[in-house]
Amino acid sequence: MEAKTTDEPEEIADLCEDLCEGLAEAQENLGCELMERIAGKWPLWVLYVLAQNDEPLRFSRVHERVEGISQKVLTQTLRQLERDGLISRTLYPQVPPRVDYALTPLGHELLVQIMPLGRWITDHMGAFEAARHDFDSGKAK
Amino acid sequence: MEAKTTDEPEEIADLCEDLCEGLAEAQENLGCELMERIAGKWPLWVLYVLAQNDEPLRFSRVHERVEGISQKVLTQTLRQLERDGLISRTLYPQVPPRVDYALTPLGHELLVQIMPLGRWITDHMGAFEAARHDFDSGKAK
DNA sequence: CAGGATCCGGTCCGATACTG
DNA sequence: CAGTATCGGACCGGATCCTG
Numbered sequence: 253m254e255a256k257t258t259d260e261p262e263e264i265a266d267l268c269e270d271l272c273e274g275l276a277e278a279q280e281n282l283g284c285e286l287m288e289r290i291a292g293k294w295p296l297w298v299l300y301v302l303a304q305n306d307e308p309l310r311f312s313r314v315h316e317r318v319e320g321i322s323q324k325v326l327t328q329t330l331r332q333l334e335r336d337g338l339i340s341r342t343l344y345p346q347v348p349p350r351v352d353y354a355l356t357p358l359g360h361e362l363l364v365q366i367m368p369l370g371r372w373i374t375d376h377m378g379a380f381e382a383a384r385h386d387f388d389s390g391k392a393k
Numbered sequence: 394m395e396a397k398t399t400d401e402p403e404e405i406a407d408l409c410e411d412l413c414e415g416l417a418e419a420q421e422n423l424g425c426e427l428m429e430r431i432a433g434k435w436p437l438w439v440l441y442v443l444a445q446n447d448e449p450l451r452f453s454r455v456h457e458r459v460e461g462i463s464q465k466v467l468t469q470t471l472r473q474l475e476r477d478g479l480i481s482r483t484l485y486p487q488v489p490p491r492v493d494y495a496l497t498p499l500g501h502e503l504l505v506q507i508m509p510l511g512r513w514i515t516d517h518m519g520a521f522e523a524a525r526h527d528f529d530s531g532k533a534k
Numbered sequence: 535c536a537g538g539a540t541c542c543g544g545t546c547c548g549a550t551a552c553t554g
Numbered sequence: 555c556a557g558t559a560t561c562g563g564a565c566c567g568g569a570t571c572c573t574g
Contacts, residue, residue, distance in 0.1 A: 286514055286521060291432025311536055322568050327537055337524025348535045349574075358520055365513045372506045373427055379499055380427060383478025452556055463548055468557065489555040490554075 286336065290362065294321055294329045299355065302339060303363050308352035338362060427477065431503065435462055435470045440496065443480060444504050449493035479503060 290296055301317045302309060309317075315326055330353060333339040338359035344350040355363075373380075431437055442458045443450060450458075456467055471494060474480040479500035485491040496504075514521075 287432055287437070287511070288434055291428055293429055296428070323537075324569090325567060328567095335525055335528040336521055337528075343536090346535095347574085349537095351536060358517065358524070361517075362513075365510050369506050369510055370428070372503075376499065376502075380477055383499070384476055387476040387478075456556095464557080465549090466547065484556095487555095488554085490557085492556060 289332060289336065290338075290366075292329075294318065294325060295333055296366070297321075298326070298329055298333060299338060299359055299363055302353060302355045303360065308340075308342065308354035311351050311353070314353060333359070430473060430477065431479075431507075433470075435459065435466060436474060437507070438462075439467070439470055439474060440479060440500055440504055443494060443496045444501065449481075449483065449495035452492050452494070455494060474500070 290299075297318050298314060301314055304317075311326075311330075314330070315321070315323060318326065321329070330339065330341065334341045334353075337356055340354050340356050342352040342354070344352070431440075438459050439455060442455055445458075452467075452471075455471070456462070456464060459467065462470070471480065471482065475482045475494075478497055481495050481497050483493040483495070485493070
């Protein structure tokens with residue numbers, strides 16, 4: 253019949269099933285949107301910063317810790333995360349105003365879910381770098 | 394879904410450790426780049442399409458299956474994925490030319506790693522929608 | 535202190551035309 | 555068939571100024 257790749261067809265088919273059940277809908281609908289959102293440069297970073305502290309963080313503190321982000325984008329990011337229920341925003345009607353951001357259980361769980369992926373990526377960083385090097389040197393002829 | 398409010402500090406600290414070990418480097422360095430890359434709208438989609446077939450796919454086939462993508466962006470995406478060693482590109486010097494794309498073991502494993510995350514997202518889609526609704530209706534006063 | 539409003543340069547993306 | 559090249563528009567993010 254058809255030539256198969258390096259893996260056994262069963263493995264692929266098995267993966268396919270899971271993917272069709274779990275990822276397919278996410279891909280073509282709203283989950284894809286979420287994947288993109290959290291996978292941007294800043295959102296995960298912000299969640300990570302909030303996770304490092306067991307207490308809520310003020311806007312300024314987050315701004316300090318997520319170095320490189322502009323105030324505008326940080327505000328946008330925080331709004332998005334709040335909208336998706338990943339963080340909570342608490343406004344203290346003081347003067348000067350004070351706003352605390354904290355991870356929600358949902359946001360916490362999301363980090364837990366993403367963690368193994370992050371670990372896997374770091375573990376295979378060498379493979380990625382090698383692949384890139386091969387590709388680049390191959391094209392630079 | 395677990396309905397725990399503010400988690401115990403120990404849990405957070407525990408998470409922190411893992412995050413610091415696994416995600417921190419990825420965040421601030423190259424892994425972050427990879428996270429963003431694969432999490433874009435198309436890359437994962439392309440990988441997913443390739444995973445559905447146990448045989449390599451031609452450019453046209455991929456283009457058909459990843460509906461909505463332009464030819465230009467598809468080319469870019471495929472190049473990226475190839476550069477990162479997630480897919481393989483095989484050129485047959487025919488006329489008309491023929492190019493086959495297939496998942497590499499690395500790309501295959503990446504999908505396996507991402508799957509549980511995708512599943513978790515779909516499982517909690519309701520929570521996300523609810524959070525968004527709450528947020529939107531709260532602001533629309 | 536937190537963040538809204540504005541301007542503006544860089545980037546991304548789609549459509550089109552063209553090549554091996 | 556599988557791209558590359560180019561152009562114009564949309565969008566994104568940064569810097570600055572201003573408000574409660």
